Amino acid sequence: TQLLEQSPQFLSIQEGENLTVYCNSSSVFSSLQWYRQEPGEGPVLLVTVVTGGEVKKLKRLTFQFGDARKDSSLHITAAQPGDTGLYLCAGARAAGNKLTFGGGTRVLVKP
Amino acid sequence: DTAVSQTPKYLVTQMGNDKSIKCEQNLGHDTMYWYKQDSKKFLKIMFSYNNKELIINETVPNRFSPKSPDKAHLNLHINSLELGDSAVYFCASSRGTGGPNEQFFGPGTRLTVL
Numbered sequence: 001t002q003l004l005e006q007s008p009q010f011l012s013i014q015e016g017e018n019l020t021v022y023c024n025s026s027s028v029f030s031s032l033q034w035y036r037q038e039p040g041e042g043p044v045l046l047v048t049v050v051t052g053g054e055v056k057k058l059k060r061l062t063f064q065f066g067d068a069r070k071d072s073s074l075h076i077t078a079a080q081p082g083d084t085g086l087y088l089c090a091g092a093r094a095a096g097n098k099l100t101f102g103g104g105t106r107v108l109v110k111p
Numbered sequence: 112d113t114a115v116s117q118t119p120k121y122l123v124t125q126m127g128n129d130k131s132i133k134c135e136q137n138l139g140h141d142t143m144y145w146y147k148q149d150s151k152k153f154l155k156i157m158f159s160y161n162n163k164e165l166i167i168n169e170t171v172p173n174r175f176s177p178k179s180p181d182k183a184h185l186n187l188h189i190n191s192l193e194l195g196d197s198a199v200y201f202c203a204s205s206r207g208t209g210g211p212n213e214q215f216f217g218p219g220t221r222l223t224v225l
């Protein structure tokens with residue numbers, strides 16, 4: 001059983017559509033990060049959220065940290081083929097503690 | 112200018128062999144990590160070093176031995192390779208052990224054990 005559960009595992013959409021990826025846990029995290037990984041490369045950090053209820057925007061990407069700091073979501077508006085990749089959430093149980101990664105959501109945006 | 116680099120990018124070897132993967136970061140970070148990503152893309156931490164000191168050692172077979180000659184380098188040596196060791200290994204670094212612990216990853220080393 002993973003500490004962080006991501007859903008869905010796979011998402012295929014057409015260019016221009018919106019999508020949401022979820023990251024859920026029964027544990028509280030001091031911070032949560034989202035990474036994107038492209039084939040043959042390492043994960044690249046997109047955002048870090050630390051405050052319950054926090055919302056951060058990165059162009060067409062909106063990240064939200066749950067009020068109880070147990071879950072997070074990533075919403076992409078008007079997805080583009082360049083958004084294709086593996087999206088990973090990762091949480092730290094305490095400041096500076098090791099990161100625990102979710103199982104990832106593979107997103108495919110078709111032109 | 113590569114921030115976190117790993118060599119080699121690909122490693123194909125026979126069962127029972129011993130191999131090493133090297134990692135270097137030029138970000139001035141104090142903490143470095145080794146992760147293993149399996150075929151299902153699940154990323155799991157193996158080791159972490161802070162200023163050359165081992166701080167995280169997950170349940171990893173003792174055939175895996177990390178070495179940090181200085182805080183910019185963290186190498187991974189694997190003895191008596193097994194089929195189940197086949198995976199992509201990622202090195203990462205972060206500024207320290209405090210704060211949100213944002214990590215920067217290398218490009219990965221794909222290890223295939225035949």
